[in-house]
Amino acid sequence: xxxxxxxxxxxxxxxxxxxxxxxxxxxxxxxxxxxxxxxxxxxxxxxxxxxxxxxxxxxxxxxxxxxxxxxxxxxxxxxxxxxxxxxxxxxxxxxxxxx
Amino acid sequence: xxxxxxxxxxxxxxxxxxxxxxxxxxxxxxxxxxxxxxxxxxxxxxxxxxxxxxxxxxxxxxxxxxxxxxxxxxxxxxxxxxxxxxxxxxxxxxxxxxxx
Numbered sequence: 001x002x003x004x005x006x007x008x009x010x011x012x013x014x015x016x017x018x019x020x021x022x023x024x025x026x027x028x029x030x031x032x033x034x035x036x037x038x039x040x041x042x043x044x045x046x047x048x049x050x051x052x053x054x055x056x057x058x059x060x061x062x063x064x065x066x067x068x069x070x071x072x073x074x075x076x077x078x079x080x081x082x083x084x085x086x087x088x089x090x091x092x093x094x095x096x097x098x099x
Numbered sequence: 100x101x102x103x104x105x106x107x108x109x110x111x112x113x114x115x116x117x118x119x120x121x122x123x124x125x126x127x128x129x130x131x132x133x134x135x136x137x138x139x140x141x142x143x144x145x146x147x148x149x150x151x152x153x154x155x156x157x158x159x160x161x162x163x164x165x166x167x168x169x170x171x172x173x174x175x176x177x178x179x180x181x182x183x184x185x186x187x188x189x190x191x192x193x194x195x196x197x198x199x
Contacts, residue, residue, distance in 0.1 A: 002143040003131065003132065003141070011131055016124055026113070029109050029113070030105075030109065030128055033100075044105070046129060047101070049129045076193065083177040090137040096175070
């Protein structure tokens with residue numbers, strides 16, 4: 001199972017007493033505001049969790065894996081996530097399957 | 100944008116909610132996400148992206164000060180894969196700027 005927006009809204013309803021609609025809107029807005037900041041070109045720093053950084057990639061040679069045809073991969077901006085110390089430490093302790 | 104700026108941006112649009120409630124909600128969501136990853140659960144947010152764990156096998160490391168060899172055990176690290184909407188919005192804004 002994976003954590004989804006529905007479960008996050010459920011938690012806000014259970015723990016903070018937001019009504020169902022408010023809880024759903026809150027989760028929606030949380031992710032939307034992070035997307036909007038990144039779209040504007042701002043880094044997003046969530047202490048204790050991690051940073052969403054932007055990186056600009058130059059054009060580089062690529063290939064269509066099906067046809068083998070050479071096509072350049074155009075210059076682009078991408079989002080990367082750097083987990084914070086606290087999150088890294090919590091996850092490192094996880095002793096689950098080595099996948 | 101920092102966590103407190105994110106809380107402020109949300110507060111501006113959710114005027115009917117107390118600032119304190121928004122602060123608690125943001126902290127609650129981040130804690131739930133951290134907790135999920137700490138217990139090996141994935142996070143899947145459509146249009147935003149997914150978080151999962153990647154395994155790093157054990158390796159021989161070195162103490163950079165003494166040069167001494169140390170055995171490092173295997174560990175998990177968080178990994179984020181941006182979703183389609185996030186990728187397109189971030190790159191779309193960038194391409195528009197390139198064309199100007």
